[in-house]
Amino acid sequence: MLFHLSTDSPVPIYEQIVGQITFAVAAGDLEPGTLIPSVRDLAQQLVVHPNTVARAVQILESNGLVTPRRGRGMEVTAEAPQRALRQRREIIQTRLRQAFREAFASHLSLDEIRQLALEELELARLPLPERDTTQVRRATPRETP
Amino acid sequence: MDPVINIRELTKRFRGRAVVDHLNLVIPRGSIYALLGDNGAGKTTTIRMLTGLLRPDAGAAFILGRHCWNGAVPLRRQLGYVPERPRFYDWMTVGELGWFTAGFHASGFITRYRELINHFKVEEHVALQHLSKGQYAKVGLALALAPDPEVLILDEPTSGLDLLVRREFLSSMVGLASEGRTIVISSHQIAELERVASHAAFLSQGKLLLSGTLEEIRSRLLRVRLRFDGTPPETNGIAEKMLEQEVSGRQWSVTLLDPNRNALANLHYHSGISDYEESTLTLEEVYCALLAGKGGTP
Numbered sequence: 441m442l443f444h445l446s447t448d449s450p451v452p453i454y455e456q457i458v459g460q461i462t463f464a465v466a467a468g469d470l471e472p473g474t475l476i477p478s479v480r481d482l483a484q485q486l487v488v489h490p491n492t493v494a495r496a497v498q499i500l501e502s503n504g505l506v507t508p509r510r511g512r513g514m515e516v517t518a519e520a521p522q523r524a525l526r527q528r529r530e531i532i533q534t535r536l537r538q539a540f541r542e543a544f545a546s547h548l549s550l551d552e553i554r555q556l557a558l559e560e561l562e563l564a565r566l567p568l569p570e571r572d573t574t575q576v577r578r579a580t581p582r583e584t585p
Numbered sequence: 586m587d588p589v590i591n592i593r594e595l596t597k598r599f600r601g602r603a604v605v606d607h608l609n610l611v612i613p614r615g616s617i618y619a620l621l622g623d624n625g626a627g628k629t630t631t632i633r634m635l636t637g638l639l640r641p642d643a644g645a646a647f648i649l650g651r652h653c654w655n656g657a658v659p660l661r662r663q664l665g666y667v668p669e670r671p672r673f674y675d676w677m678t679v680g681e682l683g684w685f686t687a688g689f690h691a692s693g694f695i696t697r698y699r700e701l702i703n704h705f706k707v708e709e710h711v712a713l714q715h716l717s718k719g720q721y722a723k724v725g726l727a728l729a730l731a732p733d734p735e736v737l738i739l740d741e742p743t744s745g746l747d748l749l750v751r752r753e754f755l756s757s758m759v760g761l762a763s764e765g766r767t768i769v770i771s772s773h774q775i776a777e778l779e780r781v782a783s784h785a786a787f788l789s790q791g792k793l794l795l796s797g798t799l800e801e802i803r804s805r806l807l808r809v810r811l812r813f814d815g816t817p818p819e820t821n822g823i824a825e826k827m828l829e830q831e832v833s834g835r836q837w838s839v840t841l842l843d844p845n846r847n848a849l850a851n852l853h854y855h856s857g858i859s860d861y862e863e864s865t866l867t868l869e870e871v872y873c874a875l876l877a878g879k880g881g882t883p
Contacts (some may be wrong), residue, residue: 447779450865452800480763487756489617489783490763545860 441469443486453488457496458503459531465505465516465524472518476506503527587614589736589767590635594644597630597791604630606791607644612769612784617762619778620771621872622788628771629669631788632740635769636666648736662691665729669740671721673713679724680709686728694731701727719750726754730761737761737768743777755781775869785868787875794875795842799868806871808864809849810838814857823848828878840866840874 441464445456464470476482479497483490497514500506504523506514517523543553590612597605605627612618620628633639635646637657646653651660673682683698702709705723713721722742729737737758743751758768759781772778778785779799786796795802806828811818812835820827825843832838853861866874 445780447776447867452803453780480760483759483763484756486780487752487759488780489759490615491783542862545862547860 445486445488454492454496454499457482457486457488457493458499461496461500462503462505462524462527462531465520466528468521470516470520472516472520474516475509475512476514476516478513588612589614589649590618590769591647592631592635592644593646595631595634595641595646596643597627597634597639598642604791605634605641608788608791608793610786610793610796612767614767615762615765616783617758617768617770617778617781619775619782619785620769620788621773621775621778621785621868622771623773625790626788627791628773628788629740630791632666632738632769632771635738636664637661662732663735665732665734665737667722667725667729667737667739667742669744671725673724675714676712678710678712679707679716682713682724682728683709683731686731690732693733697733698727698731701730719746722746722750722754726757735766737766739768739770741771741773743772743774751777775872776867779868787872789876795871802868802871803865805843806866806874807841807844808838808866808870809841809844809852810836810860810862810864811852811858812860813837814859818852818855818858823852826878828874840870840878842878 441461443457443460445453447453449456451459461470461476470476476497477485479490479493482497483493486493497506501508501514504517505520505527507517509515540553540557543556548556588611590610592608592610592612595605595608596603608627608631610618620631622628630639634641635648635653637653637660640654648660649663653660674685677685679702680699683695683702687695687698699709702724705720705727707716707720707723707727713724716724722745726739726742729739743754746754755777758770762768762783770778770782782799784796784798785802787794795805797805807824814835817832817837820830820839823839823845824841825845826841827839828842829840830838849863852858
């Protein structure tokens with residue numbers, strides 16, 4: 441699976457790893473029984489300290505998404521998809537709540553916030569390539585005679 | 586915790602000026618310990634005392650229980666060191682340099698050196714003078730790693746390297762740390778160590794400003810922004826130390842070391858206070874704030 445980690449984010453790196461593995465399980469990209477790479481391999485792949493990865497794996501284990509399998513590292517549990525779906529909802533809910541709280545703290549009106557949320561929702565729904573081409577078209581209106 | 590490096594009151598003076606000033610650090614096994622600071626902060630001088638190249642004027646450093654100055658010779662067998670600007674005999678080929686250096690080391694050196702050179706994709710028959718900067722640095726790292734050292738000390742290892750080479754380099758450091766090796770890296774490029782380091786020490790003009798695990802450091806510093814009506818808020822007692830304070834119109838921002846949670850809660854709900862917001866800092870921001878506040882409790 442592919443990871444996208446950012447050190448600029450206020451979300452700590454271990455939480456980013458937990459989130460992304462949870463989303464991958466929820467989306468069916470990581471099926472029950474799949475072995476996840478060892479702490480060492482994952483750390484080298486992501487270029488983060490092994491302690492950080494170990495902490496993420498520990499959380500995933502206590503969330504019931506992965507379980508140690510003797511001599512073979514960690515594997516995705518049978519109950520993982522169901523749990524991941526619930527956890528994904530919680531993670532997204534928390535992020536949205538934070539964003540909305542920030543919006544209120546900045547004194548935007550309720551209507552403005554609602555408007556923004558709807559716009560962003562529509563934008564996020566569009567498939568990526570389509571978004572790109574509309575942006576390119578908008579940016580260079582004079583190129584086509 | 587299993588301390589591999591123990592630095593006690595380490596001090597070095599050049600012409601009466603303390604370049605490293607009563608430094609205390611404990612570096613546990615398996616850590617990637619970042620020594621961070623501007624040029625002249627004392628990073629290289631500290632490293633030269635750790636590697637037994639420079640005699641401390643006061644205090645001492647111990648690696649794996651050995652005194653870094655008195656035990657410098659036996660210690661060299663357990664220590665890998667890459668200086669800031671490694672210089673080898675440039676007329677030798679990469680292979681010849683390994684063969685030459687193997688003479689100073691136990692058997693097994695040359696086999697591991699060849700493996701590392703291969704792994705780093707450097708060609709053995711090329712003369713060192715014809716290598717790129719990145720390849721030259723990899724040869725330095727291969728020489729340091731070939732004796733299979735417990736402890737690796739790197740002085741600005743990534744300066745002058747391309748982004749991809751730097752990433753590859755940091756990734757191999759992560760691999761070593763997961764084998765339980767202890768790595769000390771000095772750098773003034775703070776951001777790139779943010780991901781890989783487990784610990785950091787911030788130095789300025791020879792003095793330790795702050796040290797700990799990255800999480801400890803992040804949890805000890807806090808930035809608070811708010812908007813006030815009337816007079817700016819009272820700052821007495823809101824933290825062990827206030828590092829930065831900015832007032833612009835009715836906006837107010839402070840950076841705090843070891844904030845007092847109760848005092849902040851009072852501040853948050855005080856009349857006339859709005860838009861209260863707390864945020865954590867990146868390592869770079871931590872460094873700037875520490876320099877602005879000059880110190881704190883290390």
